[in-house]
Amino acid sequence: MADYQGKFLPRPGPETESWWEHCRAHRLMLQRCSGCGQHQFYPRVVCASCGGGQLEWQPSAGQGSVQTYTICRLPVAEAYAADVPYVVALVRLDEGPVMMCNVIGCDPDSVAVGMPVEVVFEDRTDEISMPQFRPRQAGDA
Amino acid sequence: MESLRGKAAIVGVAETEVGKITHLGATALCVDAAKRALDDAGLAKDDIDGLVTCNSMTEPYMYHAEAVAEYLQIFPRYCISANAGGGTTFSSIQHAATAIATGVCKTVLVCLADRLRSGLTREQAKKMQSSTGHPQFETPYGATVPAYYALIARAHMHAYGTTSEQMAAVAVSGRQHAARNPSAQMREPITVDDVLASRMIADPLHLLDCSLVSDGGAAIIMTSAERASDFPHPPVYLLGCGEGHSHEHISQARSLTTSAAVESGRRAYRMAGLGPRDVDVAQLYDCFTPVVLIELEDLGFCAKGEAGAFVADMETAPGGSLPLNTHGGMLSHCHPGNPGAMYLLTEAVTQLRGQAGERQVDGAEVALAHAQGGIMSSHATLILGRESG
Numbered sequence: 419m420a421d422y423q424g425k426f427l428p429r430p431g432p433e434t435e436s437w438w439e440h441c442r443a444h445r446l447m448l449q450r451c452s453g454c455g456q457h458q459f460y461p462r463v464v465c466a467s468c469g470g471g472q473l474e475w476q477p478s479a480g481q482g483s484v485q486t487y488t489i490c491r492l493p494v495a496e497a498y499a500a501d502v503p504y505v506v507a508l509v510r511l512d513e514g515p516v517m518m519c520n521v522i523g524c525d526p527d528s529v530a531v532g533m534p535v536e537v538v539f540e541d542r543t544d545e546i547s548m549p550q551f552r553p554r555q556a557g558d559a
Numbered sequence: 560m561e562s563l564r565g566k567a568a569i570v571g572v573a574e575t576e577v578g579k580i581t582h583l584g585a586t587a588l589c590v591d592a593a594k595r596a597l598d599d600a601g602l603a604k605d606d607i608d609g610l611v612t613c614n615s616m617t618e619p620y621m622y623h624a625e626a627v628a629e630y631l632q633i634f635p636r637y638c639i640s641a642n643a644g645g646g647t648t649f650s651s652i653q654h655a656a657t658a659i660a661t662g663v664c665k666t667v668l669v670c671l672a673d674r675l676r677s678g679l680t681r682e683q684a685k686k687m688q689s690s691t692g693h694p695q696f697e698t699p700y701g702a703t704v705p706a707y708y709a710l711i712a713r714a715h716m717h718a719y720g721t722t723s724e725q726m727a728a729v730a731v732s733g734r735q736h737a738a739r740n741p742s743a744q745m746r747e748p749i750t751v752d753d754v755l756a757s758r759m760i761a762d763p764l765h766l767l768d769c770s771l772v773s774d775g776g777a778a779i780i781m782t783s784a785e786r787a788s789d790f791p792h793p794p795v796y797l798l799g800c801g802e803g804h805s806h807e808h809i810s811q812a813r814s815l816t817t818s819a820a821v822e823s824g825r826r827a828y829r830m831a832g833l834g835p836r837d838v839d840v841a842q843l844y845d846c847f848t849p850v851v852l853i854e855l856e857d858l859g860f861c862a863k864g865e866a867g868a869f870v871a872d873m874e875t876a877p878g879g880s881l882p883l884n885t886h887g888g889m890l891s892h893c894h895p896g897n898p899g900a901m902y903l904l905t906e907a908v909t910q911l912r913g914q915a916g917e918r919q920v921d922g923a924e925v926a927l928a929h930a931q932g933g934i935m936s937s938h939a940t941l942i943l944g945r946e947s948g
Contacts, residue, residue, distance in 0.1 A: 428695035460696050460811075486717070486815055488709035489762040490701065494688050498701040506702040506761075508710060508810055518697045518810040531717045548699055 422542040424497030436475070437461045441547045444539040446480045448513055449473040459515035480537035481554065482511040489526045505529050509551050523552035564830050565947035567656040568787035568794035571600025571780030572905045577893035578744045579677050580774040585615035589672035590630055592776035596668065600780045601791045607780075609637035609658055609667035611651040613897045616687060617678030627670065637664040644932025645844055646802075647671075648900040649939030653800045655781050665782060671898035672776025691934075693808040705769050705847065706761035707809050707934045712849035713763060714815035718864070721852060723763050725867030727754035729848035730767050730890050732876040737887025739877065739918035744771055745891045754848075768848040770889035770899070777901035779908070784947050795911045798833065798925070799942035801826025809934040819938045820857035820929060827940040828859070833925060835859040838942075840910050840920045841881055842903035842928040845888040851875075854929055855883075858940065882920045885910060900930035904941070911945050 430438040437460075440447045448457045453470035457478075464471055487507035493499040505521040507529065521529050522538070535551035542548055573595030575588055583591060589612065597604060610633065612624040620626040623640040637658050641651040648671065655667040679687070691707065692698040702710075715721045731751055737743035749767060757766040787794035803819030803826070806812045828834055835858060843854045852866035860881060861869045869875070875883035886892045886906040889899050907926035909915050928941045 425701065426689055426694075426699045428699050430695065434695060460693070486710045486714040488702070488706045488713060488764075489759075490703060490706050491759045491761060492703055492705075494701045494703045494706075495685065501701070504701065506700050506706050506710070508815075516810050518692075518700050518702070520700050531713065542699075 421500065424495070425542065426495070427542060427546055433463055434461050438546065441539060441549060442545065444547060446478040446537045446549055447475045448478045448511070448515060450476045457513040457515055459517055478511055478513055478537070482509040482535055482551070484521065484529060484531055484533040484535060485510045485516060486531060487521065487529050507551070509535055517549065519549060519551045521552065522550050563656050563660055563800060564798055564832070565796050566660040566784055567781050568784050568796045568947070569779050569781050569908050569943070570787055570790040570792065570794050571596040571602065572908045573599050573778050574742065574902065574905050575672065575776040577742060577773055577775035577895070580674060581677055585618040585672050585674050585678055586626065586630060588674065588774070588776040589615070589627055589670050592672055592778035593631065593668055593670040596670065596778035596780050599792065602666070602780065604631055604633050606666055607633050607668045608635050609655060609664035610635045611655055611667060611669040612640050613647045613651070613671045614640055614642060615673045616683060616896055617674045635664065637667065644897060644937060645846060645900050646930045646932030646937035646939045647897050648904060649800070649928065649930045649941050650802055650937070652781070652797065652904070652941055653802065653939065656797050656800065659781060659783050665786070667781045668778060669781070670776065670778035671901050673896045673898055674774040675896045676772050676774045678774065693810065697808055697810055703761060705764050708847040708849065709761040709764045710809060711815050711853070711935060712847070715849055715852065716763065718816050719867070721864070721867040723755060724751050725871045726763070726768055726848040726852065727751040728871040728873070729845065729851045730754050732870060732873060733845060733884050733888040733890045735876045736882070736885045736918060737891035740886050740892065743887035743892040744773060745887070764847060770846045770894040771891070773893035773895045775893045775895040776898055777905050779904060793912050793945065795908045795943050795945065796947045797941065798944045798948065799827035799829070799831030801830065801940050803938040805936065807933055807936050812935065816853065817863070818853055818857050818931065818935045820854050820931065820940065823938040823940040824858040824929070827942050831942040833942060837925050838881070838927045839923040840885060840907070840926045841883045842885070842907050842926065843883060844900055844903065844930045845884055845890050846894065846899070848890070850931065850935065851883070853935070854931070858927065858929060877918070885915065885918050885920060903928045903930060907943050911943055
């Protein structure tokens with residue numbers, strides 16, 4: 419997955435810009451509500467759990483497990499054709515929130531529901547680094 | 560909302576040709592559907608004072624319903640372009656019935672059409688793919704539409720032991736119905752093995768687990784129950800309707816295996832004063848086979864996790880205990896995008912009128928139709944009957 423030319427790129431908005439800046443520095447951040455203590459993703463201006471407005475950035479440990487996945491045998495666009503077959507998955511972080519990702523760095527057929535994974539960053543452009551997940555490496559916590 | 564029960568009735572239904580249509584654009588196809596529905600109801604265009612449409616992907620307008628009204632040169636007092644993906648059709652029926660019951664208007668035309676098979680430009684096709692999913696947090700990962708639904712399929716398999724064979728049975732059952740419907744696009748019988756042998760698109764979904772891509776349009780005309788007996792065909796009454804909305808993006812779903820069809824179904828049943836056992840024929844949104852399994856469970860036809868076995872036993876096939884998608888569904892009849900669910904509704908009405916020919920379900924008195932849009936996001940359930948209450 420070295421050639422990212424033509425792949426869909428996120429366009430950060432005013433309230434998500436800082437999250438993407440952390441990604442650029444290869445840090446996965448979550449919002450935590452000062453009121454109820456819940457973590458959330460994606461970044462919002464309200465707590466989706468209690469409706470509170472006091473949200474602080476906290477680093478995620480970047481560890482989670484595959485909640486569900488699929489293996490794309492057809493690419494969504496030409497720019498993804500070289501990656502076929504590629505995995506699209508939902509990963510539940512240990513802190514609670516769920517993120518979509520590709521599970522990379524392994525044989526797609528080895529991916530399974532419940533597989534422990536950890537975040538890695540894919541530098542698509544100078545501005546955009548996408549959080550991705552790979553199987554948790556031996557020795558990791 | 561209880562007040563809507565038996566207040567409005569469908570007095571006109573029509574479908575255009577479906578499949579590949581090259582002689583009409585999407586707007587003309589929409590108007591063709593409208594004209595056919597007017598003829599079915601014995602109405603003139605000026606009898607319409609409410610109009611509901613849904614934007615087309617191939618011929619989009621900024622304000623689609625206004626454009627269709629202009630094309631027809633009608634001047635409605637109620638005019639709305641609805642937009643909730645595949646669920647649009649049935650939410651719009653709730654809107655239409657509400658407008659009629661509250662006296663906002665008397666006779667509503669709901670008409671939808673699109674040409675996803677032959678009308679999309681390369682740019683439009685690309686835009687369609689890239690606009691599915693959250694633009695920042697999902698789309699960049701390159702999931703296709705089948706892939707989004709495959710995430711749900713995999714979760715259901717993991718939670719309940721549902722198998723690929725059971726999902727394939729949904730397609731087999733639908734095709735058996737389609738074989739009896741001359742207007743269905745795909746009528747050749749298929750087997751579970753055929754589905755499993757078809758090309759893998761996004762594990763665990765094979766090509767034959769995925770609905771068709773079609774051109775087509777359909778329309779219905781709804782009026783008040785008081786006026787409903789003055790039309791050429793027997794009226795079909797709206798007995799219950801309900802919506803449920805749980806998310807837009809699948810990564811934000813409350814649950815991957817239980818949908819807001821639970822809420823939409825419960826609301827519709829409560830309004831109708833009926834339950835799943837009262838339903839003689841069901842028309843459930845079948846863009847992908849696992850969707851039908853979740854709908855069967857969430858609408859109370861099966862316990863959670865048991866729909867796979869129910870369908871594999873061919874309970875939904877012709878002659879089964881719950882004839883389902885008797886026109887062939889989106890898997891075998893047609894699927895032109897947002898209008899796709901309209902055929903679930905026109906088929907439900909055709910069955911309740913007793914006009915379904917070879918595929919008629921004997922003694923069909925109550926039909927349930929359900930549509931969902933997005934990725935199991937917006938749900939709308941309708942319960943229709945031959946009697947007003």
